[in-house]
Amino acid sequence: MRDCxxxxxxxxxxxxxxxxLTERFAVGLHVLLCSHCRxxxxxxxxxxxxxxxxxxYLEDRLGKDRNET
Amino acid sequence: MLLNSGTLVIEERLSEQVLAEHRPxxxxxxxxxxxxxxxxxxxxxxxxxxxxQLSATFEGKAGLRTWxxxxxxxxxxxxxxxxxxxxxxxxFDYIDIDDVERxxxxxxxxxxxxxxxxxxxxxxxxxxxxQEFWAIYExxxxxxPPKMAKVxxxxxxxxxxxxxxxxETGLSDANFWVTMHRARLRLRECLEIRxxxxxxxxxxxx
Numbered sequence: 001m002r003d004c005x006x007x008x009x010x011x012x013x014x015x016x017x018x019x020x021l022t023e024r025f026a027v028g029l030h031v032l033l034c035s036h037c038r039x040x041x042x043x044x045x046x047x048x049x050x051x052x053x054x055x056x057y058l059e060d061r062l063g064k065d066r067n068e069t
Numbered sequence: 070m071l072l073n074s075g076t077l078v079i080e081e082r083l084s085e086q087v088l089a090e091h092r093p094x095x096x097x098x099x100x101x102x103x104x105x106x107x108x109x110x111x112x113x114x115x116x117x118x119x120x121x122q123l124s125a126t127f128e129g130k131a132g133l134r135t136w137x138x139x140x141x142x143x144x145x146x147x148x149x150x151x152x153x154x155x156x157x158x159x160x161f162d163y164i165d166i167d168d169v170e171r172x173x174x175x176x177x178x179x180x181x182x183x184x185x186x187x188x189x190x191x192x193x194x195x196x197x198x199x200q201e202f203w204a205i206y207e208x209x210x211x212x213x214p215p216k217m218a219k220v221x222x223x224x225x226x227x228x229x230x231x232x233x234x235x236x237e238t239g240l241s242d243a244n245f246w247v248t249m250h251r252a253r254l255r256l257r258e259c260l261e262i263r264x265x266x267x268x269x270x271x272x273x274x275x
Contacts, residue, residue, distance in 0.1 A: 004175040004186070008254070036186030051225035
């Protein structure tokens with residue numbers, strides 16, 4: 001039986017596309033019952049999204065700074 | 070004849086169009102270091118021009134993008150040399166991995182259960198429109214150990230592929246995703262404490 005520590009590692013591997021079908025199944029089953037790991041999964045995806053958008057935000061902010069000075 | 074067609078292939082691979090496909094990734098990389106839109110744009114432009122001129126020397130061993138990032142790093146270093154600002158940009162180039170091993174235990178108890186696990190976040194999407202949220206994100210990213218911050222940045226902010234990040238940082242494949250995992254644990258906790266649940270206090274990494 002995999003514990004939360006193991007499951008979160010598999011969740012991360014999944015985000016980096018390195019998990020296999022068995023591992024994804026184990027994650028799917030675990031997060032049905034465990035809200036902490038479910039939160040970790042959705043929040044990790046959200047953090048990826050934030051990271052992808054960060055440079056857009058930075059470019060926008062730097063552009064504004066330049067216009068204001 | 071054979072030689073001729075070989076040259077043709079290389080020229081085709083490094084056409085302006087092929088090079089331009091890498092522009093967004095190069096721009097993000099340059100922007101994160103130079104923190105100036107125009108300087109970043111110039112550096113990328115110079116890089117693509119240099120790459121085009123150097124096409125013949127590209128051997129294709131390391132992959133085109135790794136080669137381009139290598140040229141871009143030189144352009145960025147040139148910039149720092151020319152400018153009067155004292156910036157330790159070269160920090161960015163060095164990475165070793167010895168202290169990544171120690172901190173997972175802070176997040177989990179010895180039985181593998183969460184040590185005060187993730188709570189649910191109220192409307193995370195709304196945060197994306199708030200300036201203050203992005204400032205918090207910056208703080209959380211900067212609070213990561215430098216090596217971890219660099220790996221996470223190259224993969225998630227710049228958008229390099231995992232194998233390209235490993236080439237850039239000298240990490241093995243296994244160390245790469247362990248590092249990514251720990252970065253997520255830390256970023257997640259930091260955002261939770263500093264933004265989503267400001268009443269939750271007293272943790273170690275925020």
